[in-house]
Structure formats: structure tokens, C-alpha cells
Amino acid sequence: MKRKLRGIQYxxxxxxxxLARNWYMLLAxxxxxxxxxxxxxxxxxxxxxxxxxxxxxxxxxxxxxSCFTSVTEDAADLIEKTILxxxxxxxxxxxxxAENLKKLTDWLxxxxxxxxxxxxxxxxxxxxxxxxxxxxxxxxxQFQADMxxxxxxxxxxxxxxxRAYITDLRNGVRTGTYVxxxxxxxxxxxxxxxxxxxxxxxxxxxxxxxxxxxxxHSYMRGPFVMEGIVIGLSGAFLAFLAVxxxxxxxxxxxxxxxxxxxxxxxxxxxxxxxxxLLGLFVxxxxxxxxxxxxxxIKRYIKV
Amino acid sequence: MDILKQKTMIWFDxxxxxYPNGVEAIRNLDFRIADGEFxxxxxxxxxxxxxxxxxLMKEEEPSHGRIFVNGRTLAKIRRGAIQKYRRNIGVVFxxxxxxxxxTVFENxxxxxxxxxxxxxxxxxxxxxxxxxxGLAAKKDEYPAHLSGGEQQRVALARAIINTPKILIAxxxxxxxxxxxxxxxxxxxxxxxxxxxxxxxxxxxQHMVQELxxxxxxxxxxxxxxxxxxxxxxxxxxxxxxxxxx
Ligand SMILES: Nc1ncnc2c1ncn2[C@@H]1O[C@H](COP(=O)(O)OP(=O)(O)OP(=O)(O)O)[C@@H](O)[C@H]1O
Ligand SMILES: [Mg+2]
Numbered sequence: 413m414k415r416k417l418r419g420i421q422y423x424x425x426x427x428x429x430x431l432a433r434n435w436y437m438l439l440a441x442x443x444x445x446x447x448x449x450x451x452x453x454x455x456x457x458x459x460x461x462x463x464x465x466x467x468x469x470x471x472x473x474x475x476x477x478s479c480f481t482s483v484t485e486d487a488a489d490l491i492e493k494t495i496l497x498x499x500x501x502x503x504x505x506x507x508x509x510a511e512n513l514k515k516l517t518d519w520l521x522x523x524x525x526x527x528x529x530x531x532x533x534x535x536x537x538x539x540x541x542x543x544x545x546x547x548x549x550x551x552x553x554q555f556q557a558d559m560x561x562x563x564x565x566x567x568x569x570x571x572x573x574x575r576a577y578i579t580d581l582r583n584g585v586r587t588g589t590y591v592x593x594x595x596x597x598x599x600x601x602x603x604x605x606x607x608x609x610x611x612x613x614x615x616x617x618x619x620x621x622x623x624x625x626x627x628x629h630s631y632m633r634g635p636f637v638m639e640g641i642v643i644g645l646s647g648a649f650l651a652f653l654a655v656x657x658x659x660x661x662x663x664x665x666x667x668x669x670x671x672x673x674x675x676x677x678x679x680x681x682x683x684x685x686x687x688x689l690l691g692l693f694v695x696x697x698x699x700x701x702x703x704x705x706x707x708x709i710k711r712y713i714k715v
Numbered sequence: 716m717d718i719l720k721q722k723t724m725i726w727f728d729x730x731x732x733x734y735p736n737g738v739e740a741i742r743n744l745d746f747r748i749a750d751g752e753f754x755x756x757x758x759x760x761x762x763x764x765x766x767x768x769x770x771l772m773k774e775e776e777p778s779h780g781r782i783f784v785n786g787r788t789l790a791k792i793r794r795g796a797i798q799k800y801r802r803n804i805g806v807v808f809x810x811x812x813x814x815x816x817x818t819v820f821e822n823x824x825x826x827x828x829x830x831x832x833x834x835x836x837x838x839x840x841x842x843x844x845x846x847x848x849g850l851a852a853k854k855d856e857y858p859a860h861l862s863g864g865e866q867q868r869v870a871l872a873r874a875i876i877n878t879p880k881i882l883i884a885x886x887x888x889x890x891x892x893x894x895x896x897x898x899x900x901x902x903x904x905x906x907x908x909x910x911x912x913x914x915x916x917x918x919x920q921h922m923v924q925e926l927x928x929x930x931x932x933x934x935x936x937x938x939x940x941x942x943x944x945x946x947x948x949x950x951x952x953x954x955x956x957x958x959x960x
Binding site for chain 1 (some may be wrong): 801830
């Protein structure tokens, strides 16, 4: 037991010495891993958010007909009648002012901006709308144009094009994530491998003596495995902090810039993703570090 | 000393070693060394002395034949157990192989540290062995400040610190002047007297003759002559039968 403890102590001491020995290579490999994880993390987060937007859109009606805020619930009855009489529709669901207001406040809460002051008591601020589904999507354009002519209708929104666009975006970002995983992963392993290889070279003589004296494999390899893990973890934590800062900044930026874009891009709050992201980064860092040290050890520490 | 009555420590059973490049370094090599024996390994450059030592250390595997050490077949030692096996063998080389950035004491202690010995054990044993090697006064010196002979004595101290059963020396006096070489030989003899089996590869003909120990003479990878050299005439007068134990 004591022997084991001293062994761990020895391995830790040696790995610290290893790390100090080639500090410039160490910095380079931490940096490359850091940059790789940042790129992959950003792409990954973008893809998760794109998916989130898609999911949200999927839950929404394919077409939303909104009345002017001046149109009262009573006046809206007439518009509803017009819509229901149209033979092209499959279903029509009326959404009252109060419901629309609730949706808005819920949405604000979800994106973490509930502190924004909306005149929540005054439902005249919102409007009546209709969620419409058509029998045939091909009628979309014509139906949209027809509805705009109905008096009291302010806008007719269809999310079809937006969904197609976001789907493309998500697919692109996903592909990018996978490609960068391979390319950047390879780069990171390569650089770390070289770093650890240098340390192995610097310790060649000691390793040689250790071999002849009969030091156990863990004594010989432990410090290099630790070196890989430390590099991996440092890269992972730094990348996590950087991505976190960038994400927070982006969220804050969105919150302060009102407009149609903001309405579409609903960004998931970072807290929801933090744990997963950190977990993946740590896993990625450790796997990269381990593979790099295993490769170097296998190649250069012969027993 | 009747070695036939003693336990066999090392047994090369018709060993052959061909390197991947086709060089046949060891051919049909067959000999036994008893527990506690002192044996010189001689032969021209390229005769296969270092290869024999590498086979013994299980750094290289024989192409044919078997090697037994202390009753164990080396071929049966698993990869994970090689290092444990090597603890039975101490080894010194012509070029000392000391760590420049460690003191004499630390160099020797290193061999105990990496086996997980405690500070106190290390302190005690290293001091004792340095004393034995006549290095007590040099314990805090760095290798660069030592003579060749002293450096080799540090290497010897390191080789025996974990009390191996076998001590192997590959041309230990190759880099030393006669006086220092003589001193190293005397130390090797003393280590042998304490019960360690000692195998010394060397080119130092005159020293071998003086000591009157068993000599295995390698000739192109096989045993040319095996016996005790006693006179200046370089003749083998008493052949040792190594075929039976
Ligand atoms: N790793 C190797 N790969 C290929 N051939 C080798 C290797 N090591 C040694 N040899 C060859 O095997 C033969 C025996 O070499 P070895 O080193 O065992 O001789 P030696 O008796 O120790 O010589 P010396 O007295 O010069 O040290 C030589 O021909 C050498 O070139
Ligand atoms: Mg040699």
C-alpha cells in the first residue's frame, strides 16, 4: 500500500518535471487542442441551437395569420369566418390576445430575458392570430396573398422557407463538426505526440536505466501518460472557458439587439449546455492526450 | 569448488539468434553457469557477447533453443512480467550510464526509488553499498567530477543495490586504465564472494589470466572453448563439463 502511494508520488513528480522540460512544446500543444476544441465547440453549439430552432418551428403551425393590434376579438370573428370558409384549409386554430401574450412572456422566460419590461397587463399590446394548416402545401403562395387582402390582416407568415434554410444550416454545421473532429483531432494528437516524444527523448537515459533495473511498466510509462492527460485537461478547461465567454457574449448581444432576427434565433441558455459541453471537452481532451501518449510510449519506450 | 553439484543459475540450451537483418550472432550456443559462479565471457569483436547478454536480459528473443535462468524458461515470461524478471539481474556497461544531474547517492538511490523503496530503506542501503564500493566520501559528488573508475563503481553500486542474483558486466573495464580496471575486477570478485553469480564480458586477456576463473570463449556465436585459463600461455587446461548437472 505504502509502496503504491510512493509510486503515485513518484509518477506525479516526474510528470511535473516532464511538463516543465519542454514548456514551449507544451504550450503549443495545449494551444492547438484549445483552438481545436473551441472550433468544434462553436460548431457543435451552433448545430445544437439550429436543431433547437427547428424543433421549435416544428411545433409551430405552418402558417400564422396575424391581425392588426387594433382588431378586437369581436372584429376578429369576421376574419375567422373568412378563413374557415376557404376550401383550401385543413384546420384553423384561433389564438386569442391573452394566449399570444402568454406565449410571448413564456418565450422571453425561456431565452432568459424575462426581465425585459413588457406591458404585460395591457393585452391590447398584442394581437389575435390564426394558426392555419393547408390541405395542399402548393397552395401556400396563393393562399398567403389572398389572406393579405382580407381587411384587418396585418401579416401572413409561413415558416416553410425559414425551416428549409435552418435545416440546410444545421446539416452544414453538423458536417463541419464531424470534419473538424477528424482533422483537428488528428492535428492535436500529432502535436501532443511530438511533445511527449520529446520528453521521452530527454529521459531516454533514465528510461534505459529503469528498464535494466526492472522498474515496473507503470513507473516507466506513468509520467508520460500523466503528461498527456494534463495537456488534454488544460486544453479542455481553457476551451470551455473561452467558448463559455463567447456564448454568453453572443446571448447578451442578441438580447440587446431587437428585431426580426432576434425573434427567429432563439438561443438555448448556456446553463442548459454547460455540463454536456464540459463533459465532452474533458472526454475529448483526455482521449486525445491518452492516444498521443500511448502512441509515443508504444513507439519509443521499448521493453 | 565443484560446480556440478550446484544449482544451475543460467542455462543456454542450443540457442540460436539471427537478427532481422540476417546476421547470425549466436549459433548453437550451449552452456551452463552454476549459482554463485564467476565466469568471463571472451571472444573477438562481433563474436556475440553483447547479444548473449541481451538474450539473458530478455531484450532479444532467441530464434531457436531455450534459455533458463534460475530454473525458469525465459520464453515463458509474459511481457508484463519482464521487468520483474530483470530485477534478478544487475548490469553494468562500458560507458557507465550514470545520470549527470544526479549525485552519486541519487544515482544509486534512483534504482531503489523506482522500485518503490522507502526513504529510510534507501538511506540505509545506499550508504552501505557506497561504503562497500569505497565511495562513501564521494556520495554528494556529481558524475562529471569523478574518475572513470569511480563512475564505474557508482554503476556497480547501482547494479547491486537491489541485491540481484546475477550481475552482468559488458566490458566494464573497457574505458578504464589498468589500475582502475584492476579495482573494478576486485570489486566484481567481492560481489561474487557474497553469493552473486557474476558474468563478465571482456577483452582484458591478461586480467582474466591472472584471476584463474572460468572463461567461456565465444567464436562466431558459439562456444569455442570453455574452461579455466591459468597461465600466460593462453591455454585452456581444465575443461569444464557443462552438459550435465
Ligand atoms: N541489433 C542488431 N541488429 C543486427 N545485427 C546486430 C545487432 N546487434 C548486433 N548485431 C550483430 O551481431 C553480431 C554480434 O554482435 P555483438 O554485439 O553481440 O558482438 P560482441 O561480441 O559484443 O562484440 P564487441 O566485442 O565488439 O562488443 C555482430 O555481427 C553484430 O554486427
Ligand atoms: Mg559487445
